[in-house]
Amino acid sequence: MRLYTLSKRYFVLVFVVFFICFGLTVFIGIAGPNVIDARPYRSDTSNVSKVGHYSLESPILSTYNQQLWLTCRIELDKSDDSSIQSNLTILVNIQGMAEDATVSYVDKKEHSHNRIISCAQKCDEIIVVHLGYLNYTRYKLSVRFENLNQLRYTITAVTFTWKTYNPTFSQVEIWFRFVFVVLTFMVTCLFAHSLRKFSMRDWGIEQKWMSVLLPLLLLYNDPFFPLTFLINSWFPGMLDDLFQSLFLCALLLFWLCVYHGIRVQGERKCMTFYLPKLLIVGLLWLASVTLGIWQTVNELRDPTYQYRVDAGNFQGMKIFFLVVATMYILYLLFLVIRACSELRNMPYVDLRLKFLTALTFLVLVISIVILYLRFGSQVLQDNFVAELSTHYQNSAEFLSFYGLLNFYLYTLAFVYSPSKNALYESQLKDNPAFSMLNDSDDDVIYGSDYEEMPLQNGQTIRAKYKDESDSD
Incomplete structure (x- = not known):
């Protein structure tokens, strides 16, 4: 080596x-x-308290955006540092818009999942949707929140963020x-x-x-x-x-x-x-x-x-x-x-x-x-x-x-990689007393009775049976 x-x-x-x-x-x-290109969308406070229903449209996408996330962060009117957790039901409907402006459902079913909101000074960000690959140039989402009225604090805003890979x-x-x-x-x-x-x-x-x-x-x-x-x-x-x-x-x-x-x-x-x-x-x-x-x-x-x-x-x-x-x-x-x-x-x-x-x-x-x-x-x-x-x-x-x-x-x-010495020693491969490398593998390193012999170019190789080599 x-x-x-x-x-x-x-x-x-x-x-x-x-x-x-x-x-x-x-x-x-x-x-x-x-790596990530984020585009926030801040909702109207009045819509949060009354309806909790949002229609969102993604920015124009290309294959260089690779993936798409929609995240959500709820902002509360709280001044203390107390931590709260609350269950929240999110219902999402996804539509895809092609280049010719035709709209089709990615999945006709409305997806419903429960999320846990954890808030201290700020509420944790929630991932609403993640698309691993993009079939359309734009997506239109309908997002509805339930159980918002169960929060102990007043909701001041809901901030959505579109996240994609930066082209x-x-x-x-x-x-x-x-x-x-x-x-x-x-x-x-x-x-x-x-x-x-x-x-x-x-x-x-x-x-x-x-x-x-x-x-x-x-x-x-x-x-x-x-x-x-x-x-x-x-x-x-x-x-x-x-x-x-x-x-x-x-x-x-x-x-x-x-x-x-x-x-x-x-x-x-x-x-x-x-x-x-x-x-x-x-x-x-x-x-x-x-x-x-x-x-x-x-x-x-x-x-x-x-x-x-x-x-x-x-x-x-x-x-x-x-x-x-x-x-x-x-x-x-x-x-x-x-x-x-x-x-x-x-x-x-x-x-x-x-x-x-x-x-x-x-x-x-x-x-x-x-x-x-x-x-x-x-x-x-x-x-x-x-x-x-x-x-x-x-x-x-x-x-x-x-x-x-x-x-x-x-x-x-x-x-x-093999050393330059090994290239020279490969010429002696027909002699079982020689190895590919100077001490390259286990038989040379462990317990063998190989001994070093000088060559004309100043390098050394290991030969067995020294008595036979001397007699020659």
């Missing part, structure tokens, strides 16, 4: 380049447009996804090209996993994303969510397998080595995919659906996810501590552990910081999934996630 040939100066340079590339995407995102941000997203797709394709081809002369049995466990993660990273960047703007369907969005969950769970599985596999000599059996890890990560993947499908199917059936409606089921799914995630974290920590304690005195393995642990720790810290800045301390509230897409503030929060994971994989691919 190139990892073995890098000096301390080049190791520092690798981390510096990683931070420069990541910082560049963050600065571009900060200078970029806001300028959509264009930025298309270009950056395209750039990452091209870069990932190039890195994948270069990495595969560097390994083409070597048998797969000679690859290190990190190299085997990189040959899997790089194609999945290509899917994570979603080369099919432009279909979102070409066809009016829920399928491209569902496909994007599926690719993202698949890559992230593969990355979690990669960490488990590397920290465990670096200690395991010989054959790694499926039942004892891979099955426990696949079970834990598979449950995480199943939970994330189930939540995505659950949300999409219910919103297609009822655009006014929210997870709060199924609070009990969502609470059970959230507990299940947290339990499995806790099991994963404890298992990963166990593998990391055991690997570092058992292999810290082995020079080549110690280098592999230190590099992967340092880079992965930095990526996890940055990810936690981004999540906290994006959601604050309310990440795991019951409205987390339903309001997830409305919490972006600027392009930096979007680009930071994509840039972080892409540059993380690019760095690993560079470090785990």
Whole structure:
């Protein structure tokens, strides 16, 4: 691996380049447009107190708006800081207006749902409608509130807000996804090209996993994303969510397998080595995919659906996810501590552990910081999934996630690619005493009696049976 040939100066340079590339995407995102375009509509107070019925018309929409939310915030005439909660029934009827001004019902049924209003100094914002994709250029909604008279305070106003993706941000997203797709394709081809002369049995466990993660990273960047703007369907969005969950769970599985596999000599059996890890990560993947499908199917059936409606089921799914995630974290920590304690005195393995642990720790810290800045301390509230897409503030929060994971994989691919020495040693592949890499895999690192022999170009290779080589 190139990892073995890098000096301390080049190791520092690798981390510096990683931070420069990541910082560049963050600065571009900060200078970029806001993700959400919000257009408020403030109601007349007299209509609130008498009727509670509103006819709302959305702004003109295009495919670049991607999705549509209608939110509502009720303003009360209260001066104290006391908290109140009250049930409120919302009835919604949705019509779509095409470009030729024809009007048709999105769903002829009038949707009715109960919402809980929580008010302290201000009342919480309520999501009235969420449309995951746009079939019409404009929507007309009829919204009716019931039980308004049960509130202890006088309602001063009801503010509705249309929220869509900013068309300028959509264009930025298309270009950056395209750039990452091209870069990932190039890195994948270069990495595969560097390994083409070597048998797969000679690859290190990190190299085997990189040959899997790089194609999945290509899917994570979603080369099919432009279909979102070409066809009016829920399928491209569902496909994007599926690719993202698949890559992230593969990355979690990669960490488990590397920290465990670096200690395991010989054959790694499926039942004892891979099955426990696949079970834990598979449950995480199943939970994330189930939540995505659950949300999409219910919103297609009822655009006014929210997870709060199924609070009990969502609470059970959230507990299940947290339990499995806790099991994963404890298992990963166990593998990391055991690997570092058992292999810290082995020079080549110690280098592999230190590099992967340092880079992965930095990526996890940055990810936690981004999540906290994006959601604050309310990440795991019951409205987390339903309001997830409305919490972006600027392009930096979007680009930071994509840039972080892409540059993380690019760095690993560079470090785990074969060194120049390995290209020379591949000429000796007919001799079973030689390995593809200088200390690349487990047979070389663990307990073998290979010894170093100088070459004319100043490099070294490991040969077995020194007595036979001396006699020659």
